[in-house]
Amino acid sequence: MNFDLENLVRENIKNLTPYSSARKEFSGAAQIFLDANENSFGSPLAQNFNRYPDPLQTSIKEKIAEWNNVKPSEIFVGNGSDEAIDLLFRIFCRPQIDNVLICPPTYGMYEVSAEINDVKIKRANLTVDFELDFERIKNSIDENTKLLFVCSPNNPSGNSFERENILRLVKDFQGLVVVDEAYIHFSQEKSLVSEINNFPNLVILQTFSKAWGLAGLRVGLAFADEKTIKLFNRVKPPYNVSQIAQEAILQALENKSQVKETIAEIVSEREKLIEKLNEFSFVTKIYPSDANFILVKSTDAEQIYKFLLGEKIVVRNRSNVELCAGCLRITVGTSEENKALLNSLEKLTEENTEEENLSTDSHR
């Protein structure tokens, strides 16, 4: 592999003088802070939020670094992993010149971020059984392909790619391979975070929105070589993670065992749900899932989707997505939620049977 980070970065970013925030310029021990135009009188709340938060989320990074056996300088903390995705475009992709490669069906934000940044998307679809298509990937790459997104476990198919297969791409590609591990905590496969020291072109995305149950806080992570993380820090807005989010994440990191229990429960609910869903005649296939959702192929996705909406249950209709004709993506809920879903589907089966009986009657 012939990877050169310097070559990959946009000129304007290389030449950028980053914004230097008050909190970055002075981080010593003072008693009176009159440097950041904050409001020294406090906030109209029980807790004060009148001071800007730590721009580099030092305490969070220290904890996550220790836990993942990496250095704090190899971690970026963002306003959701969606922020990291957008930053990758802004740092590396020249609008209207560069392109990125995605492997559909996959998470929609890669494409939206590309469009926002006026960067071309190339698509190397997965195979029909949702595996990486190496030949297609290889043939889609050109000298302006800067990023290759691999989502594992993949949204919406739910499967993970084998570690060796992802690393094969990392070894062969001269740009950055971005492995989105939003759902890794539900997976059989181990995270690739441990590989960032072996591959300077590997970026791993993770999030607190899924297994950690903290989607409302908006906190995501990127792990990569510290040179890449430095670039993230240069380009990101100065205070991209709020004080309240930083405090809550620090507390949550003390409750890892609770998260582990929830993961085990979700995985067990997932398996139960798969078993029950398989009993419905309108379900034609359930794809194996390594995530907290299931991709279900059905005879009539639109009808089921609308029926469930009438029952006040929202699932995701993915039937217009590549390779997902007839498919609904169903998030695994609590045991009660899953039961309610199954009850509603029973109701739909009964209604369909009644209708069938009526129409056979009328043909008699």
Ligand SMILES: Cc1ncc(COP(=O)(O)O)c(C=O)c1O
């Ligand atoms: C694959 C994948 N990556 C990233 C995200 C977004 O994560 P965050 O909430 O951290 O922005 C999602 C959300 O659904 C996702 O499915």
